[in-house]
Amino acid sequence: MGTDSRAAVTPLPLRECKIRASILLKDLLSSDAQRSTRAAERLRALPAFAGQTPGEVLASREQVRRKHALAVIAREQGHASWEELRSARGEEEETPPQVDFERFFIQHASVFLNRWFSTYPEALASLRAMGGYLFPYRRQFFICEADFLKARGVDTTDPDWERMGRNWVEPLDPDARARLEQKLIALGYES
16 A cells, blocks of 8 residues: 555554454444444455445445454555554564453452443543543453552552553553553453
């Protein structure tokens, strides 16, 4: 692809690209017509779907695979293919999430009122509107308040929370999230 598309895109870490691909697939399968149509339109960027209308893509959406969603994200990141994107970000490839969020959130969760979302866009809108701390949890998204984190021994006054925008999924500063991840691991939440 040309340099113009690359210049306009902020490179995302490989892990974030994978999350966005999962969100794209969820959107495509959504019962919300607007969400599914937007996802179908994005898939039309691929040669396999370019000749189809969004309606045709939706009619065969059960045939769309993760590899297709990954290819869309790669193109949106300015790369011709997922393989090219992986090569460009190769140092990040197999960095598994190190924090066990299931163990982190299960303990004493019922004591706190937290917000749960099935899609990232909904969670992000809630984070922007009401604040909190956004995390992934299995195939969902979770927003908690500072007291929830404090009950787990987490220092919510750490400036890295603000540097990353309190968003574990799409941090403004990935280095800040990496530092916080090491602190959560030190608290015993390693996967």
